[in-house]
Amino acid sequence: MPGEFEEYGGRHVPEALEEPLAQLADAFDEIVPTDEFQTEFQYYLKHFGGRPTPVFYAETLSEIYGADIYFKHEDLLHGGAHKLNNTLGQALLAKRAGKDRLIAETGAGQHGTATAMVGALLDLPVKVYMGEEDIKRQEMNVFRMRLMGAEVEPVTRGNAKLAEAVDAALEDFAQNMEDTHYLVGSAVGPDPFPRMVREFQSVIGREAREQIQELHGELPDACVACVGGGSNAIGLFHAFKDDDVMLYGAEPGGTGDSHSAPLSKSKQEEPEVFQGMLTKVIDEDTENHSVSAGLDYPAVGPEHAALQSLGRAEYHAISDEEALAAFKELSQAEGIIPALEPSHAIALAKKLAQEDKHDTLLVNLCGRGDKDMQTAAEHFDLS
Amino acid sequence: MADSGQAAETRRSDGAAANSEIAAAFDDGPAFIPYLAVGDPSYEASKAYVEALARGGADVIELGLPFSEPIAEGPTIQGAIVRALEGGMTPELFFEFVEDVDVDVPLVCMTYYNLIYQYSPPGSDERGPEQFVARAAEAGISGLVVPDLPAEEADPLRAACDEHGLDLVFIVAPTTEGERLQSMMERVSGYVYVQARLGTTGAKSDVSDQTDRSLQRLSEWNVPKAVGFGISSGEQAERIVASGADGIIVGSALVDIVADGVDSEWSTAETADKLEAKARELAEGATRGQTEPAPSDE
Ligand SMILES: Cc1ncc(COP(=O)(O)O)c(C=O)c1O
DSSP states (O other): OOSEETTEEOOOOOHHHHHHHHHHHHHHHHHTTSHHHHHHHHHHHHHTTOOSOOEEEOHHHHHHHTSEEEEEOGGGSTTSBTHHHHHHHHHHHHHHTTOOEEEEEESSSHHHHHHHHHHHHHTOOEEEEEEHHHHHHTHHHHHHHHHTTOEEEEEOSTTOSHHHHHHHHHHHHHHHTTTEEEOOOSSOSSTTHHHHHHHHHTHHHHHHHHHHHHHHSSOOSEEEEEOSSSHHHHHHHGGGTTSSOEEEEEEEEEBTTBOOOHHHHOOOOSOEEETTEEEOBOOTTSOOOOSSGGGOOSBOOHHHHHHHHTTSEEEEEEEHHHHHHHHHHHHHHHSOOBOHHHHHHHHHHHHHHHTTOOSEEEEEOOBBSGGGHHHHHHHTTOO | OHHHHHHHHHHHHHTOOSSHHHHHHTTSSOEEEEEEETTSSOHHHHHHHHHHHHHTTOSSEEEEOOOSSOSSOOHHHHHHHHHHHHTTOOHHHHHHHHHHOOOOSOEEEEOOHHHHHHOOOTTOOOOSHHHHHHHHHHHTEEEEEOTTOOGGGOHHHHHHHHHHTOEEEOEEOTTOOHHHHHHHHHHOOSOEEEEOSSSSSOOOSSOOTHHHHHHHHTTTOOSOEEEESSOOSHHHHHHHHHTTOSEEEEOHHHHHHHHHHHHHTOOHHHHHHHHHHHHHHHHHHHHHHHHSOOOOOO
16 A cells, blocks of 8 residues: 555545546656756745745744744745745646646645645646635635635535635546646645655755754754644654654644644544545544644644654644744744744744753744734734 | 455455345346435435335445545535434444335445444444444445445455455446456455546436446456446436446435425425436336347447
8 A cells, every 4th residue: 555654644535536646646756756857846946935944043032942942944935834845846746747737725825825826837727725714814815826816716515624625625636637636735635645745845854954953063952843734844854754853743732622633632542534544633522623724624644643653753732822822922032923833833842942851942933924914913902 | 254265265256246135136137226325314304215216116225324524525425415414324323224224125335434444333442344344234234335445455344244244346437447456356246336437426417438438348347337426317327228237326316306305395205206206217217228239339
């Protein structure tokens, strides 16, 4: 079975989706390692995306937290989040594989925006599925997508959030797989998506590993990243997997009994088959919720479930309140407004520092907070 | 287990059904196989509907066990699943339904692998395919269709089915070839579900010529071939049987009637009558298809 991460992963889809996914896996294996592909990919990452993004030493925050805090500045990537690494990689691959239409799901709208960007850049029509609930709370990104020519299709079924948007996109894909590439936005879904998204996002960790050694003189004690589906986290972790560096994922702990934290808050031990993969999912009676739309997903990428079961990474829940506090703290201490998603990672880094667990922490600042200003304005009474 | 594995070897190589009732359903003439989601829109109504399908001439009935996360189902079947879940359908109630429903044709359970993987009988700590199949067999289910279970991963379920005398049906898509086709051939029993066209489920007025090609690809398989996806009229049923199918599977066109009944607030009896009439049209179409000479290739 392809795409196994320990017992997790796989390709659990109806037979009609097997063939296009097998073809995509073959295209990925054959095309991505070639010099031709890599040259083109690196060219766009640098000149369109602005890579490499810097690593920044957060002096004031380090003082407050009592440990050295370094940020990988993925919020400075074009589009304002790490998402472009993946959308560029997949779109260039799709084009070489002969697809001429892109579809995507989006939660916070960051992935949809990054897909709209590459669609406009590479002249591919884009349709983005987005839950109606998310359209309300991330309106700015809807405008951005439409301005760049993408069609944004509201999804109203169920909770009308990210998981339902994935369902709607899968249906479109099943209908139109001959000419359409489903540009999955996180390290989730059936094989080859989890390993493909990791490949395209792993540039984050590769750069950061060099940069922090240059800046700090050695490797950090720990890496910290937020985990929705898990793409920015796996993108950071991958380069450190053989190092003596602890890996921490911050899951959205939500509020009360409502959360989207399958690895840190589920009671159920057994994995489930969900959206084409075998992975950990929140308990059936848990209401799926996070203040950050990008983390508001009831499952997690299969490789994170595997890293947890191997004891290679730890996952901790950060509540809405803790994330909002970190959001404000970083804004005031460093003049950087983070997205609500990495605010979870910052809050976890603070806890780890204050518990004296580690002296040096590298945090993936995977997105900027412009999209969250409405939520912030309401929460902090800014008007 | 070793014994049933041995039996499975023999069965697989000659393609015969594990379940004699399903085999018998294909014995005299083409089989008409309707699908409904159990519990759509309520337990009692769907019982009346399934019984109406049997009166209308069903030879096998596929009963959908609703799962909250069906992957790549079209809006029609999704709607049915949502209504059934909102009506309170659960695996336990589903099995009660199977025990309760008054029909004398074999019943095939169509569901997603997660429910089977997660299934644990009340009061038991054990979970998984063996538990699910044991309970299904006890309730009177004759076979299973699990759309998101790849054949290469089906061995535990196949073994459980062998032990309890259930058939395991696989879906062959227009794109299924090579190793995956081979894996299915080695593990299928009862009938093979030939998906007439790509895309999600949903009633369509055209019958794809992909069907002919798929039937040709399967021509050396010993197992009966039932064609489904998009069949909605007796005339289509006739054409598909005439081009070589051993049976037809109809889901969305029937679920559409249930949905219309919900929207227009028909009585249960009224909806059941319409389902029975549609079933009769489809069953008769299939029968005509067998007696008409097959259309020539020209
Ligand atoms: C800024 C940002 N960070 C994180 C995520 C979560 O995704 P992942 O866990 O795949 O990195 C999102 C998703 O929209 C996002 O916009």
